[in-house]
Amino acid sequence: MAQTQWRGASAIVDTRRIAKFGAFYAAEYRVRNMLKWWQAIVAFGIGNPILYLTSIGIGVGTLIDRHTNGAGPDGVKYLAFIAPALLATSALQGTMDEVTFPVVHGFDWRKVFFAMHAAGLTGKQIAQGVIMSAVARTVFTVSVYWLILWFFDAFDSLRALWLIPINVFFGACFGAVLMAVSSYMKEDDGWFAIIGRFVIAPMFLFSGTFYSLSTLPLSVRWVGWISPLWHATEIGRYFSYSHPISGQMLFIHFGYMTVLGVAGILIANRKFALRLAA
Amino acid sequence: MSWTNVPRLGLMSAPEPKELMISATNLSKVYGDFTAVAGIDFQVARGEAFGLLGPNGAGKSTTMRMITATLQRSGGDLRILGKDPDKVGPQIRAHLGVVPQSDNLDTELKVHENLYIYGRYFGLSKKYLTKKIDELLKFAQLEDKRNAKVDQLSGGMKRRLTIARALVNEPEVLLLDEPTTGLDPQARHVLWDRLFRLKEQGVTLVITTHYMDEAEQLCDRLIVMDQGKIMAEGSPASLIQEHSSPEVVEVRFGSDRNADVAQDIAHIGDRMDVLPDRILIYAQDGEVALAEIIALGLHPITSLVRRSSLEDVFLRLTGRTLVD
Numbered sequence: 001m002a003q004t005q006w007r008g009a010s011a012i013v014d015t016r017r018i019a020k021f022g023a024f025y026a027a028e029y030r031v032r033n034m035l036k037w038w039q040a041i042v043a044f045g046i047g048n049p050i051l052y053l054t055s056i057g058i059g060v061g062t063l064i065d066r067h068t069n070g071a072g073p074d075g076v077k078y079l080a081f082i083a084p085a086l087l088a089t090s091a092l093q094g095t096m097d098e099v100t101f102p103v104v105h106g107f108d109w110r111k112v113f114f115a116m117h118a119a120g121l122t123g124k125q126i127a128q129g130v131i132m133s134a135v136a137r138t139v140f141t142v143s144v145y146w147l148i149l150w151f152f153d154a155f156d157s158l159r160a161l162w163l164i165p166i167n168v169f170f171g172a173c174f175g176a177v178l179m180a181v182s183s184y185m186k187e188d189d190g191w192f193a194i195i196g197r198f199v200i201a202p203m204f205l206f207s208g209t210f211y212s213l214s215t216l217p218l219s220v221r222w223v224g225w226i227s228p229l230w231h232a233t234e235i236g237r238y239f240s241y242s243h244p245i246s247g248q249m250l251f252i253h254f255g256y257m258t259v260l261g262v263a264g265i266l267i268a269n270r271k272f273a274l275r276l277a278a
Numbered sequence: 279m280s281w282t283n284v285p286r287l288g289l290m291s292a293p294e295p296k297e298l299m300i301s302a303t304n305l306s307k308v309y310g311d312f313t314a315v316a317g318i319d320f321q322v323a324r325g326e327a328f329g330l331l332g333p334n335g336a337g338k339s340t341t342m343r344m345i346t347a348t349l350q351r352s353g354g355d356l357r358i359l360g361k362d363p364d365k366v367g368p369q370i371r372a373h374l375g376v377v378p379q380s381d382n383l384d385t386e387l388k389v390h391e392n393l394y395i396y397g398r399y400f401g402l403s404k405k406y407l408t409k410k411i412d413e414l415l416k417f418a419q420l421e422d423k424r425n426a427k428v429d430q431l432s433g434g435m436k437r438r439l440t441i442a443r444a445l446v447n448e449p450e451v452l453l454l455d456e457p458t459t460g461l462d463p464q465a466r467h468v469l470w471d472r473l474f475r476l477k478e479q480g481v482t483l484v485i486t487t488h489y490m491d492e493a494e495q496l497c498d499r500l501i502v503m504d505q506g507k508i509m510a511e512g513s514p515a516s517l518i519q520e521h522s523s524p525e526v527v528e529v530r531f532g533s534d535r536n537a538d539v540a541q542d543i544a545h546i547g548d549r550m551d552v553l554p555d556r557i558l559i560y561a562q563d564g565e566v567a568l569a570e571i572i573a574l575g576l577h578p579i580t581s582l583v584r585r586s587s588l589e590d591v592f593l594r595l596t597g598r599t600l601v602d
Contacts, residue, residue, distance in 0.1 A: 006479070009373035009400075009447045010359075017401040018372055029384075029395045036386045111382035117348060119399035119447075120372030277349060 015120065022121045026129020029116070030102060031136055045094070045141045049148045052086055053079070056210070057152065073212050076241050083154035084163060084236025085209040087145050088229055091167035094141035095175035096200070098134035100192050103182035106130070107275055114276060123273030127183070131175055131265070138171040139164075155240055162239040170232040173257040176264025177228075183271040203227045208234070231256050296323035299451050299482050300345055304354035306506075307340050314340040316506035317354060322451070327483040329493045329500030331588060337506035338486040339379060342455045345484065347371045359450055372400055375449030379456045381436045385428045389420060389439060392428065397446040410446060417472065418442035434465025438472060451482045458492060470495055490588035502592055509595040514588055521594045522586040523548045525564035529571060529578035530556045539576060546570045551593055560590065 018025070034041065061078035072078045106113035106126070113126050121129075142164050149155060178195075185191055206216065206223040207230035213221055224230040231253040237243030238250070245253075300322040307315040315337040322328040330338040343349035344356060347363035347370040356363055358370045383392050390411050397407040415421045418438040423431060431439065437457060444452055457473070458466040473496055477483055487493050493500050494514040502509045502517070510517055527547070531539045533555055540552045547561035561567035564583035571578065 006448055006481075009375075009449050011448075012402065012406070013372045013400045013447050015369040015372045018368065018399075021401060022368075022399075025399050025401065028398055032391065032395060033384065033386055110384055111378075111380070112384050114348075114378065115382045115396065115443075116399055118346060118371060118374075118376040118378070119396060120368045121399055122368055 013120075018120050022125035023128035023132060026116060026121055026126045027132035027136070028129075029112070030098070030130055030133030033102070034098065034133060034137060041137060041140070045090075045144045046148070048090060049086065049145045053148065053152050053154075057082060057086075057154070074237065074241070074243055079152065079154050080156070080241050081237070082210060083149045083152075084240045085207070085229070085233040087142060087149065087163055088167050088170065088232035088236050089204060089209065090145045091138050091142050091171035091232065092174045092229060093200075094138045095134045095171040096178050098137050099130055099175045099179035100182050100195075102130060103179060104185055104187065107183070108185075108187050113272070117276040123271075123276045124269040126276075127179065127265070127268040127272040131172060131179060131268075134175045134179075135168060135172050138168050138175075142167045142171070160240045163236050166235055166239065167232060170228060170235070170257050173261030173264070174228045174232075176261045176268065178264070180264040180267035180271065183268050183275065203229050228257060228260065296326075298322070298357070299324050299326075299359060300328075300484070301357040302341075302345070302354065303356075305341070305344065305351055305356050306353040307337075307344060307349070308352040313506050315344070318501070318503070318506075318508045320501050320508065320511065322482065322484060324450075324482055325480045327477045327485070327496055327498045329497030330484070330486040330503055331488070331490065331493045331497075331500050331592070332486075332503035333488055333592075335505075336488075336503040338488075338503055339455055340506075341503070342453060342484070342486050346374060346376050346453050372447070373450045375444035375447065375452040377437075377440050377444045377452070377454040377457055379459065381440045383428045383436060383440060383443070387428070388424070389426050389428065389431070390415065390424045392439065393443055393446055396443045400447045402447065407446070414442040414445060417445070417475075419468070419472075432465070434461050434468060437461060437465070437469055441469070441472065445476075449481075451484060452476065453484045455486050456488070457485060458487070458489065466492070490592070493588055500588075502588070502595060504592075504596045510591065517588060517591050518586045521591040523560035523562060524586055525561050525567075526584055526586050526590055527559040527561060527564045527567045527571070528556050528580075528582040528584070529559070529568070530580045531576070531578050542574060542576065543571050549594075558590070558593070560586070 057079040061082075064072045064078040073081045116126050117123065146164055181195075202223055206220055207213070207227040208224055209229065213224040213230060216224065234243070234245060234249070235253050238245045298321055302318060302320050304317045304319060305315060306313065306317045318341065330341060332338050340349065344351050344363070345358055347358060347367040350364050359373055361370050363370050384395070387395065393411045393414055394407050397410065415424055418441065420435060420439060420442070423435065428436065428439070441454070441457070454473070458469050461469065470492070473483065477496065483496065485492070485496055497514060499511070499513050500517070501511045510521060512520065530536070536552055536555075536557055540550060540557050543557070543559065544550060547559040547567045549560040551558040559567050568581055568583055
């Protein structure tokens with residue numbers, strides 16, 4: 001082997017570059033790790049929408065449309081009504097997958113975040129890298145889902161293309177919150193299963209996904225109001241088939257999700273840094 | 279792996295001032311009521327192999343975490359590569375190589391991918407890393423494991439991979455926390471060989487260990503720590519010379535007889551320690567001391583004459599063995 005000159009880290013490592021792009025290096029790791037599971041991600045991204053659209057969109061939809069002459073909830077065919085909700089669900093679910101177990105993996109199972117930290121990345125950069133990689137997956141999932149919905153004739157116009165960036169944004173906001181929660185977990189201990197059953201499942205059922213939220217009694221309607229899925233669904237319907245929303249409600253939907261996202265990022269940044277330096 | 283142009287320390291010859299890589303003054307770390315590190319002073323020069331020896335809980339790993347710039351100090355002054363880690367921690371860390379106590383390799387990535395992605399954390403280019411990974415795999419004797427998953431490696435291989443990973447940025451200081459704990463003897467010797475090669479190349483090493491043979495093998499100079507304090511400092515040979523006799527006789531008479539026999543042989547040798555399972559007699563000549571014991575008509579169940587070690591130094595300084 002040819003002899004290599006040892007130049008020393010001071011000569012070959014540019015610390016300003018790490019300070020500037022550290023979050024991207026952390027994201028690169030997460031994406032590389034994620035690609036180890038690409039078959040599962042692709043299968044989930046394609047299989048999930050096809051199953052839902054076939055069973056509920058077409059199956060239940062046919063039944064509802066027959067009884068409503070194609071003017072179901074919100075006055076549109078049932079498939080058009082649930083399509084934005086299904087798309088939002090896939091965005092939130094896909095992001096969730098990349099900010100929950102990977103965070104526990106990073107802090108506890110394999111402690112890879114400590115390796116990153118030892119190399120010069122900060123807790124904030126690692127947290128940002130995790131959310132960036134989750135967003136990368138959400139872009140893929142939402143785009144594929146959107147194309148399948150288009151194929152199933154769920155959208156009337158290309159205005160529905162707005163659903164892609166909006167759901168990616170909402171997914172990121174929701175992901176930031178779950179990343180903050182995950183950063184407090186010492187180990188899984190079944191917490192993610194509990195979150196899945198008692199937070200995600202009710203969110204899915206009570207967010208106006210399959211019927212308008214207004215049809216629910218007020219006593220449970222609040223579940224929808226605090227649910228990120230309801231806010232994402234409402235916006236999705238607005239851009240998909242012009243579901244009527246006031247300017248004030250548009251502001252509330254975006255504002256609520258933005259506040260959640262910013263709070264999630266700030267809490268995660270702080271907790272990541274604290275855990276790495278504890 | 280052969281590197282040239284590594285700055286060498288020249289411990290035996292050069293009187294010229296050495297560049298200080300690490301300098302700790304009255305360094306302390308306190309957790310609530312517990313003092314993990316109680317105001318210690320030490321310095322590490324470029325090219326030196328420096329050790330922190332002590333039992334579990336001595337404060338070695340806490341000290342190590344402070345000098346890897348991943349744990350803030352509670353008091354005192356600390357300079358790593360001339361900088362304050364509490365102010366520019368990430369900058370310092372980017373120029374260090376760290377081998378943690380437990381391997382934090384990514385088990386879902388292949389061996390070469392672990393090296394690649396770790397290099398990327400430093401912002402190193404694909405071109406640089408492609409070449410560097412080949413070198414590091416050769417150094418770690420893992421060339422045929424290049425595409426293996428980490429879980430397929432033995433414990434010794436994982437340690438070598440973690441060390442190789444820590445070298446990807448050509449660190450100014452390589453810090454190893456208990457590098458051979460949990461490894462079998464053969465794997466330890468392979469690892470020592472790799473570390474010794476780095477030392478020969480002039481790479482600055484800082485090693486924590488509770489194995490005295492490891493410290494003797496690898497360290498030019500070390501501090502003996504106990505309960506967060508430095509008990510002694512020097513080269514392994516000078517510490518042994520200063521705090522122990524050249525040879526030690528270990529005799530066992532049975533745990534119920536050791537204390538009684540100890541009174542009869544107290545006059546033999548320079549000094550004696552009575553442990554629950556054996557008696558240690560420190561002597562200038564161990565064979566002579568053993569002959570004196572037998573001449574008294576005492577016949578130990580087992581006897582051993584050996585060279586004095588850092589274990590004896592530690593026992594002398596703390597009254598405890600390293601494995602207490």
